[in-house]
Amino acid sequence: MEATSFIERAFSELSLKKNKRLWLSSDETRLEDRIRLLASFPICQFEEVFASNLDGKNPKLASHLLDKANLAFAQGDNDTSLKLLNQSLQFAGDSEIGQIYFSRAALWSSLGQDQFVLADLAQALERIENGSEQYLKALEKRAQAHVHLQETEKANAAIEEAQAILVQIRTRLKKNVASGYEKRLQKLLKSNTRDQPLKTPPEALIPSLESSNPLIPSFSSNVQVQFEASRGRYCVAAGDIACGDLIAKDSSYCSILDYSKVREFCWHCFKRLKYALPCKSCTIVLFCSDICQTSSQSSHRVECGLLGSLYRANFGAWILAFKAIIKNPFEVVSSLIESSENQKANANSKLSDDSPFISKDLRSFDKLVGHDSADSGTTTTSKLVKGEGDQTQQAAGLMMEALVTLFLLRCLEHQGYFPPETPPLSSESPSAAFAFARKLNHFMRIAYFNTHEVTTTDKNDNVSPVTRIGRGIYPTLALINHSCFPNYRRICINNVTLGIAIRPIKRGDEIADTYCPTFASVDKEARDLALEKYRFACNCSACSNNWPQFAHLNNNSDAVTKAKQHLSKSEEKLLNQMRKTRQYNHHAIQTLQKYITFLAEGTQPCKELVTSENELYNCFVRKYAGEYT
Ligand SMILES: [Zn+2]
Ligand SMILES: [Zn+2]
Ligand SMILES: [Zn+2]
Structure with a gap:
């Protein structure tokens, strides 16, 4: 009997029993077969995902938030007002967003943040009707901000522009209103004399x-x-x-914020946001500046509108494969595919001696270990295919991987990533059409094995100053x-x-x-459990010598005494003081480094070494977070 419905086909055609070869080999031809099979199901067009547009703007909500923000501002609650304005901006459509930027500029002005006033007014002026009174108001505020920042030339130009608009629209204004503008602009002009731009404090180098x-x-x-x-x-x-x-x-090479952090950090540079510029089309992404927004433009275009779905799908590190693709125009990935199809390079080979390994280069990224075939890799023991239980697990993993590859590919198709004449991938597509899917899958495996956490430093947390904010390769x-x-x-x-x-x-x-x-x-x-995904058995000194955990490490007072003999009295005092107060300075860090150097001489680490290394790490984290005292 022929299976017809999705559920019937899913059970009969996807089953491990019927299609054993399909789900038990991780190699590339099987991958193509897997994707081919999945693509034959209409549900794998994922139409409902692309129809939903859940990340779209919501002007009604935006204007509601704006009202609440203005109320909070009037009541002197600047923090709440700022929060509401930020949210309002994220949901605003084209018609109301100019007004919201204008309101936020007023808030920045009362917070004394003139740089942000200027940034918001630049956004507002692009959208407010030229020749309206609000336009004039915005120009006046811009002139004020330049004067505050002692940017004399810019201030002069801004005042002149405001005066010109005033002349243009004067007849439409009430007399006293017009003369009010006139007087204030003249006063600004008079106060605009110093030419010493204020110095902004340097960022931590x-x-x-x-x-x-x-x-x-x-x-x-x-x-x-x-x-x-x-x-x-x-x-x-x-x-x-x-x-x-x-x-x-x-x-x-590519990175992505965790969903819980998208409101706090710049989508592009991962800086903590003081000033936030929302994406013009979706409600997920914020930038710290228009420089970051512009730099993100070509890649964000491909993910914009889908991020909510991608986050909800919870692909883990695999999402970075998508990020790696959209970072490049189609032609670049396509030429990489051509050259790798030609030479089928083993991803785990020697790094070529003549071409440097450059982190920002797609070709270097492509050389990272992906364990694409069962026999490659840095493995000492391959965990692939061991007993029926493992097989079932691997089959499920491979099916998931093929499904995600197809979904990400559909996302690229939907967002117009491919050249316009490219037909969507189907179960009937020629084998060559699967080359892109294979590369995407290769990137997913690279992401799976090579992803690191991206963290931020919480300056106020003495004990564990580091918090995860995303992942990156x-x-x-x-x-x-x-x-x-x-x-x-x-x-x-x-x-x-x-x-x-x-x-x-x-x-x-x-x-x-x-x-x-x-x-x-x-x-x-x-540890073995955590390392299982990397497919190797660890034989580091700790593993092969069965070192105990911290609580059972010896105190090795000999090593400590010896190491301390190398420190002067004042250095030892400095070290003790640092431990007590958790205040670090350059000299204390140097002393700690010296201490560790002697402590580390023993064969098995003692408690003191482990503690000191953690201390040194915390020192560096805080030093580079600008907390160096
Ligand atoms: Zn940024
Ligand atoms: Zn967007
Ligand atoms: Zn180990």
């Missing part, structure tokens, strides 16, 4: 690498990537690295392998991540990150 590895510029010249067929790529110290050395500075940092006792730590500053040696690393030693909680914080079983 992100440090740079002293010298970088010419082949992998996001690494310092002290870091080298090596290759062994049995274990894949790994990073080693090319020279002795001191505790506290900056060994990497990497930018994410830092291609160069992703080259660093795992150990349960990592010797380097990552510190995020907006969309840049620094890598810092947390203890000395001798020349030739491997540099290691940690993909799970460290040995000191959880037991071996929990």
Whole structure:
């Protein structure tokens, strides 16, 4: 009997029993078959998702919020007013948004934030009718802000423009109103004499690498990537690295904020928002400036309107594959596909010696480990296909992966990412038409294995100053392998991540990150469970020597006494003081680095070393968050 309904077909054609080969091999031809099968179901057009437009604007809500904001402003509650205005802006359509920017400019003005006044007035003036009284009002406020900022030339130009408009519309204004404008503008002109632009305080400087590895510029010249067929790529110290050395500075290739953070951080640069500029079309995304908005334009165009659905679908790291694609125009991805179809490069090969590994380069990103076929990878033990239980699990995983690939592809089709003549992918499409889906799937696997957390620093939290705000792929940092006792730590500053040696690393030693909680914080079983997704059995020193967790580590008072012998009395005092007050300064950090250097000499870490390394990490986090005292 022929199965007809979706549910009948789903059960008969997707079943592991009937289609065993389809769901048990992760290789590419099977992937194509899987997507082909799924594409034959009409439900996989996902029409209801694309019809819903849940991220669209809501002018009614916007004007309601504006009323409430104005009320709060009148009552002197600036914080509430600002919150409501921000929300109102997100929901506003073209016709009311000028008015809301105008209101927010007034609020910024009473908060003394003249830069933000100017930014909002620029938005308002684009939308308010030229020649209306409100237009004149906006020009007057703009002139005021320039005068406050002591930007004499700009202020003069702004005053002149306001005066010209006043002449134009004077007959339409009441006499006393017109002369009011005239007097105020003249007064502004008189007060506009100083020409010393106010200095804005400098932002915390992100440090740079002293010298970088010419082949992998996001690494310092002290870091080298090596290759062994049995274990894949790994990073080693090319020279002795001191505790506290900056060994990497990497930018994410692609990243995305967690949904819970989209209201607080810039969609493009991940800076905490003081000033927020909403996307003109959707209600999800905010930018810190029109520079960030413009930089995001070409990629955000493809995701705009779908983000609500993408967030609700909860794809985890896979969403970054979509971000990696839309960062590039179709032609760029397409030419990558052509060249990789030609050479079918093994993703886990040696990094080519002649072309540098550049984090912002799509071709470097494409070389990250994706474990695309069962036999590739840095694995010591392959977790693929072991017993019936594992098979069922893998089948479900592969089906999910194929479904998400198809969904993301449909998103790209729906948003006009492909050239206009491209037919939508169907179960009848020729094999070549699946090349894009294969690349998307490859990126999903890269995302699955190479994603790091993006964090922010909470300046007020002394104990755990770091909070997760999203996820990102830092291609160069992703080259660093795992150990349960990592010797380097990552510190995020907006969309840049620094890598810092947390203890000395001798020349030739491997540099290691940690993909799970460290040995000191959880037991071996929990670590193995967390590492399962990466498909390797960890044999770091902690694992192979069965090091106990923190509570059972020895105090190793010998090591502590020895290390302290290298410190002067005043250095020891400084260290104690820092621990008591949690106040860090440059000298204290240097002393801590020196202390760790001697503490780390033993074979098994003692409690004091683990504690001190965590302290040093916290120092660096706060130092780079601008909390350096
Ligand atoms: Zn920004
Ligand atoms: Zn948008
Ligand atoms: Zn381990």
